[in-house]
Amino acid sequence: MAQASGGYYVPHGTKWPIVGSIGLTTAVVGAANMLNGTFSSAQAMMFVGFAIIVFMMVGWFGQVIRESEAGTYGHQEDISFRMGMMWFILSEVMFFAAFFGALFYARMFALPWLGGEGTGLSTHDTLWPSFENIWPTNGPAHIGGPFETIPAFDIPLVNTLLLLTSGVTITLAHHALRKNQRTPLVWWLIATVALGATFMYFQVYEYIHAYSDLNLTLGSGIYGSTFFMLTGFHGMHVTVGAIMLMVITYRCMKGHFTPEHHFGFEAVAWYWHFVDVVWLGLFVFVYVV
Amino acid sequence: MSVTATELDHHDDHDHKPSGFLDRWLFSTNHKDIGTLYLVFSLVMFLIGGSMAMIIRAELFQPGLQLVQPDFFNQMTTMHALVMIFGAVMPAFVGLANWMIPMMIGAPDMALPRMNNWSFWLLPFAFAMLLSTLFMDSGAPAAGWTLYPPLSLQGGNSFAFVIFAIHLMGISSIMGAINIIATILNMRAPGMNLLKMPLFVWTWLITAFLLIAVMPVLAGAVTMLLTDKFFATSFFNAAGGGDPVMFQHIFWFFGHPEVYIMILPAFGIVSEIIPTFARKPLFGYVSMVYATASIAFLSFIVWAHHMFTVGMPLGGELYFMYATMLIAVPTGVKVFNWVSTMWRGAMTFETPMLWALAFVILFTIGGFSGLMLAIVPADFQYHDTYFVVAHFHYVLVTGAIFAIIAGVYYWLPKWTGNMYNETWAKIHFWWSVISVNVLFFPQHFLGLAGMPRRIPDYSVQFTEFNQWSSIGGFAFGLAQVFFAIILIHACYYSKKKAAAQSWEGAKGLEWTIPSPAPHHTFSTPPKINKDQLAAGHLD
Ligand SMILES: [Cu+2]
Numbered sequence: 001m002a003q004a005s006g007g008y009y010v011p012h013g014t015k016w017p018i019v020g021s022i023g024l025t026t027a028v029v030g031a032a033n034m035l036n037g038t039f040s041s042a043q044a045m046m047f048v049g050f051a052i053i054v055f056m057m058v059g060w061f062g063q064v065i066r067e068s069e070a071g072t073y074g075h076q077e078d079i080s081f082r083m084g085m086m087w088f089i090l091s092e093v094m095f096f097a098a099f100f101g102a103l104f105y106a107r108m109f110a111l112p113w114l115g116g117e118g119t120g121l122s123t124h125d126t127l128w129p130s131f132e133n134i135w136p137t138n139g140p141a142h143i144g145g146p147f148e149t150i151p152a153f154d155i156p157l158v159n160t161l162l163l164l165t166s167g168v169t170i171t172l173a174h175h176a177l178r179k180n181q182r183t184p185l186v187w188w189l190i191a192t193v194a195l196g197a198t199f200m201y202f203q204v205y206e207y208i209h210a211y212s213d214l215n216l217t218l219g220s221g222i223y224g225s226t227f228f229m230l231t232g233f234h235g236m237h238v239t240v241g242a243i244m245l246m247v248i249t250y251r252c253m254k255g256h257f258t259p260e261h262h263f264g265f266e267a268v269a270w271y272w273h274f275v276d277v278v279w280l281g282l283f284v285f286v287y288v289v
Numbered sequence: 290m291s292v293t294a295t296e297l298d299h300h301d302d303h304d305h306k307p308s309g310f311l312d313r314w315l316f317s318t319n320h321k322d323i324g325t326l327y328l329v330f331s332l333v334m335f336l337i338g339g340s341m342a343m344i345i346r347a348e349l350f351q352p353g354l355q356l357v358q359p360d361f362f363n364q365m366t367t368m369h370a371l372v373m374i375f376g377a378v379m380p381a382f383v384g385l386a387n388w389m390i391p392m393m394i395g396a397p398d399m400a401l402p403r404m405n406n407w408s409f410w411l412l413p414f415a416f417a418m419l420l421s422t423l424f425m426d427s428g429a430p431a432a433g434w435t436l437y438p439p440l441s442l443q444g445g446n447s448f449a450f451v452i453f454a455i456h457l458m459g460i461s462s463i464m465g466a467i468n469i470i471a472t473i474l475n476m477r478a479p480g481m482n483l484l485k486m487p488l489f490v491w492t493w494l495i496t497a498f499l500l501i502a503v504m505p506v507l508a509g510a511v512t513m514l515l516t517d518k519f520f521a522t523s524f525f526n527a528a529g530g531g532d533p534v535m536f537q538h539i540f541w542f543f544g545h546p547e548v549y550i551m552i553l554p555a556f557g558i559v560s561e562i563i564p565t566f567a568r569k570p571l572f573g574y575v576s577m578v579y580a581t582a583s584i585a586f587l588s589f590i591v592w593a594h595h596m597f598t599v600g601m602p603l604g605g606e607l608y609f610m611y612a613t614m615l616i617a618v619p620t621g622v623k624v625f626n627w628v629s630t631m632w633r634g635a636m637t638f639e640t641p642m643l644w645a646l647a648f649v650i651l652f653t654i655g656g657f658s659g660l661m662l663a664i665v666p667a668d669f670q671y672h673d674t675y676f677v678v679a680h681f682h683y684v685l686v687t688g689a690i691f692a693i694i695a696g697v698y699y700w701l702p703k704w705t706g707n708m709y710n711e712t713w714a715k716i717h718f719w720w721s722v723i724s725v726n727v728l729f730f731p732q733h734f735l736g737l738a739g740m741p742r743r744i745p746d747y748s749v750q751f752t753e754f755n756q757w758s759s760i761g762g763f764a765f766g767l768a769q770v771f772f773a774i775i776l777i778h779a780c781y782y783s784k785k786k787a788a789a790q791s792w793e794g795a796k797g798l799e800w801t802i803p804s805p806a807p808h809h810t811f812s813t814p815p816k817i818n819k820d821q822l823a824a825g826h827l828d
Contacts (some may be wrong), residue, residue, distance in 0.1 A: 007813060008476070010398045013307060013316040017407030024460075025414040028453035032418075035519045036446045060403070076475060080400035083471040091463050091505045098509025098539055102524055105539075110532035118602065123527060139530030143523055219521030222530035229516065 009067075009077050016060035023052030061247075065264070069256060078263050085267040089274050092237070096278055099233065103226040103285060107135060111222070114140060138221025147224070148214040152287035155202050160283050162202075166195035167276045170245075170269050180259045182252070189249040192272070196242040203235050230286055237275045244268045306808045315410070318402035320387045321806060325704070326409050327384025328697070332773060334376030334416065335690075339766050341369040346728075346762035349755050352747050362745035363431035368423070370434035371451075374551070375458045376416050378685065381693045382554040383408070383465050386493045389700060390469065392799040392806060393487045393823070395478025395815045400471035408465040415457035422447035433743060435540060436511065438525040438533050442518045449519070452511045459504045466500035469493055478798075478814035484578070487797050487823035488571065491578050492557030495585045499546045499553075502589075507543040510536060534599055541592035549588045551685060553581060555652075555692030556623055559645045561797070561823065562699050563627050566642035567634030568794040573626040580619035580626075587616045597665050598672045606665045613663040617656070624653055639792070640714040644695030647722050648688060655683030658733065673743075676736025682729045687722075694721075694772065701779055702787030706805030709779035717775055720768040727761030797823035 027049025033042035067073065073081075115133030116124040124131065128140035136149050150156065173188035207228075210216040218228045248268050251257065257265050307313040317323055344365050348356050357365070387405065391398055399405045422429040427445020430436070441448065473494045477486070486494075514536070516522040523529025525536045556577075564571045571577065593601060593609040601609075627649050636642075658680040662668050671677060702708055731754035736742075740751045747755065787804040801821055802810050 008397050010402055010809075011318050013312055014318055014403045014406060015316050017403060017410050018315055020407055021410045021414045024411070024457060025418065028456065029418065029450075032446075032449035032453055035449045035515075038446065079475045080471045083475060084401055084404070084467050087467045087470055087501050088463075091467075091501045094502050095505035095509050098506045098542075099513075101506075101539060101542070102509075102513065102535060105535045106524075106531060110527070110535060111530055113532075114527060114530065127527075137530050139523060139526070139528050141528035143526070143529035144521070217521075218516070219523075221523045225513075225516070225522035225524050225529070225531065229513070229522065 007074070007076065009072050009074075011067075014060075014063075016056050016063070019059070020053065020056040023049050023056050025049070026052060065251070065256070068264070073263075078261070081263050081267070085270060089270060092274065093278075096230070096233065096281075099226065099230050100281065100285065103230065106222045106226065111135070111137065136223040138223055142221070144217055144220035144224060145215055147216040147220045149216060149223070149227075150206055150210060150214070150287065152283065155206050156283055156287045159199050159202050160279065162195050162199045163276050163279050166192045166199070167273055169195065170272050174265070174269055177252070177257060177262055177265060178259050182255075186249060186252050189245060189252060193242055193245045193249060196238060196245065196272075200235065200238055200242065203231065203238075227286060230282055234275065234278055234282055237278070241268070241272050241275050244271060316406070318398070318406055319808060320391050320399045320402070320405065321704075321808065323399075323405050323409050324384045324387030324389075327380045327387060327412075330409070330412060331377050331381035331384060331693075332776070334372050334380070335769065336773065337420070338369050338372035338377055339769060341365045341372065342762060343766050345369065346759040348745050349747070350759040351756075352749050352752055354746055357745065359745050360428060360431055363433075363743060364423070364429040366743050367430050367433050368419070371419060371430075372416070373685075374434065374547075375455075376412070376419075378551050378689050378693070379462065380409075380412060382493075382496070382551070382689075383462075383469075385489075385554065385558070385693070385696050385700070386465075386469055388704060389799060390472055390490055390493060391476065392703075392802065392810055393490050393797055394473065394476060394481050395798050395811045395817065396472060396476035397809065397812050399468050400476050401468045404464050405468050408461050408468065411457050411461040411464075415454045415461065418450050418457070419454040422450050425450075435537075435544070436514060437540075438514060438517065438536050441514060442525075449515065452515045455511050456508055459508045462500050462504045466497035466504075469497040470501070473497075478811065478817060480817040481798075484575065485817075485822055487557075488560035488574070488577055489554070489557035492553040492560075492581050495581050496550050496553045499550050499585055499588065503543040503546040503550075506539060507547075510539040510543065513539070534596070537596050537599060538593065541595045542589075544595065545592040546585075546588040548681075548684070549584060551689045552652075553584065555648065555689045556581065558692045558696040558699070559627065559648050562641050562645040562695055563630050563649075564823075565699075565792050565794045565796070566639060566645075567631045567636050569630055569634040571626065572629035572632075573622070576622055577626055580622040583619040584616060587612065587619070591616065594663055594668075597668045610663055610665045614660060617660055620656055624649060624656075635794075639698075640709070640711060640718055641695045641699035641792075643715070643718045643722075644691050644698065647718070648691045648695060651683055651687030651691065651722075651726075655680055655685075655688055658683065671736060673741055674736035675732040675740045675742055678742050679729050679732035679736060682732070686729070687725055697776070699792070700799075701776070702791035703799060703804050703806055705780050705783075706787055706803075707779050707783035708785040708787050708791070709775055709783065710785075713771075713775050713778075717768055717772050720771070721765060724761045724764035724768060728758055728765050729761070731755075731757045731761075796821065 027046050030042050030044070030046030030049050033039055034046055111133045112118070114124060114128065114131055116131075117133070131140035138144050138147065169188050169192045173185050173192065176182075176185040176188060216224055216227070218224050245268055248265050251264065307316070313322060314326060317326070344357065345362065348354075348362055387399065390396075425446050427447060430441070430444055430447045430451045432441035432444060436451070473486070473490055513522065513524040517525050523531040525531050525533045527533065560571055560577060591609060591613045593605060594613045597606055597609070638646075658676065662671055662677065662680055698709060698714060735751055735754050735758075738751065740747055789803050790800040791804055792800075798811075798815060798817070798821060799806075801815070
């Protein structure tokens with residue numbers, strides 16, 4: 001079916017995108033109906049959608065991996081893939097920027113104004129004259145009730161060290177791949193996955209602790225909202241990154257990639273560094289400051 | 290003068306188009322077929338969004354409530370905007386990019402052909418979801434396309450559908466933009482240096498960057514809306530320490546670049562057409578590139594001019610006012626360059642040129658009313674009135690959509706191998722250009738006199754201008770049905786064949802390949818001959 005067209009590889013026909021669209025739509029229509037409570041099997045519909053998405057990704061990536069191993073892609077295709085990944089990561093950065101922006105806006109503008117700063121005092125004066133702007137806060141109405149926060153220099157610091165170390169181990173894996181040392185390559189990758197998994201274990205532990213002992217929830221006003229949305233989306237990205245790492249670990253064990261030609265490896269490494277950098281931002285602005 | 294085909298023009302391209310319907314359209318990885326899908330989808334959405342506008346104008350023909358309930362009226366204004374912005378204008382530009390960019394830079398296809406398919410095929414699903422809300426008991430979203438909380442959080446079941454539909458559209462736009470950037474940066478034929486690219490390619494490169502930077506911010510904003518409604522977060526709830534105004538900041542950080550996403554490719558199209566029919570290279574090519582980049586940069590730092598009346602410190606108001614007015618400088622450079630390109634040119638006025646000229650004049654009117662709106666004290670008077678409606682319809686209808694129509698007439702011969710009917714097309718142009726001004730010009734006066742937007746009823750003194758506006762609206766709507774007929778005729782029934790170089794003065798690689806363009810072009814990179822380069826290249 002597929003054939004090279006001149007120099008650049010142009011595949012002819014693909015069924016995976018439409019499968020992906022069906023999967024995504026099934027998932028979000030299921031999710032929307034679940035949120036609206038319109039019918040009882042909506043949740044099942046959502047999971048069917050997710051399953052279709054997983055099926056699509058396995059199929060699509062599998063096809064690309066087979067083509068790559070068959071030597072279909074040359075230098076120019078490699079650059080297209082690299083650009084695709086780089087700009088995708090930029091879009092992810094901007095997605096996180098929206099939530100960091102919400103955190104900064106709330107702390108620098110919304111809360112001081114609610115606390116009576118500035119000239120437009122009507123909210124403060126008429127609604128909540130006793131509100132003082134002290135971070136962390138769940139707002140003048142104390143939405144979600146009293147809560148405690150997670151100290152930064154405890155598990156979060158350990159998590160920071162874990163992720164930074166994993167950034168080192170994946171770089172060591174990359175060096176091993178470039179020198180074609182396959183055994184250290186696999187072990188450094190396994191170490192990276194293990195560090196990522198330990199990070200996620202601590203995050204889950206921390207979430208359970210927050211919900212059951214600290215009364216810190218997604219509903220704890222602006223603090224809970226920004227805390228859980230930022231760390232939650234980051235955790236989802238770590239999970240996805242860890243799955244990607246496991247896939248390339250498996251591929252390395254099967255003998256994929258060469259010292260010169262390993263875009264898939266590098267894409268995952270870039271992604272892993274990206275979640276690492278986002279975490280550093282989180283650690284500073286969500287936990288410490 | 291358009292150039293028609295001679296018998297010399299037989300080309301034998303072993304096209305190997307996929308033969309099955311599904312194979313060709315559903316599974317396509319071909320930039321031309323996907324471009325066609327985008328353009329057809331956009332036309333369908335344009336007509337659907339247009340029908341909603343007709344309902345709005347019919348209700349506003351007289352004061353009082355005639356045809357629809359106020360809530361349904363609000364659903365129409367909300368859906369009209371969402372459908373036109375995300376369904377008609379943006380996909381049309383992506384369709385044009387798909388068709389033209391590989392042919393303009395000598396590439397065999399888009400850089401990531403499979404992802405290109407997905408970028409398109411998310412859209413029909415997203416819009417099926419969005420339009421399905423019209424049939425829900427609680428109706429479609431009615432809080433305006435900007436989805437401001439707390440109002441947008443008080444809607445019915447449509448809310449979650451709109452949010453998820455916007456997520457799908459965002460994924461589609463981001464993938465499309467990534468593909469366009471990778472294509473332009475990685476797929477140019479040898480010798481096609483960045484500063485030799487046609488301006489349409491340049492404007493799309495910068496537009497794609499804007500899309501990647503701001504679509505995720507919209508996704509973040511609507512995600513926060515979703516969690517505020519369903520998961521007890523307090524982003525936009527002052528009682529919990531959040532702020533409803535914060536939504537507006539995040540939204541317009543997306544929203545202002547979004548308006549440039551809808552106009553920069555239009556600048557590119559007009560910059561292709563004017564040199565062709567003035568038979569002169571584009572004046573100030575490099576300044577055009579820099580002006581485009583400056584506009585894109587400025588678009589990130591002016592967003593709060595949409596929010597002058599919601600409450601902001603005075604310093605903020607002044608900063609956003611001056612920064613906004615600064616945009617007039619690079620935009621003025623562009624208008625100056627278009628006019629200078631025509632200066633002493635050997636001008637002819639075929640249909641694409643007429644639309645491009647109308648664009649230059651009418652978009653400039655929209656730009657001037659934008660300058661008026663940028664002035665903070667004046668904006669306190671204009672805000673949320675029909676003056677704003679008039680302003681953004683001048684830049685979006687007589688701006689973006691006129692440029693799209695110009696581009697369609699200009700490149701249709703290349704796509705189909707057929708010429709459209711010039712007489713009908715000229716009728717379509719004059720009919721549209723007159724009716725669109727009857728439609729939108731009186732809205733300036735209505736706004737200055739204080740008529741608020743998004744209201745189905747109005748005081749009696751506004752009746753006459755509203756009636757003019759509605760009559761113009763019906764006429765403009767009908768003209769676009771005629772447009773669809775012209776296109777169908779040109780695609781399937783026109784006997785007049787187009788030459789490879791369909792326009793006498795046209796330059797650029799796309800005119801070196803036969804009309805209709807074969808299914809695959811530039812499978813091996815072309816050797817670029819200097820005289821073939823698009824008008825305005827550097828020597
Ligand atoms: Cu703006």
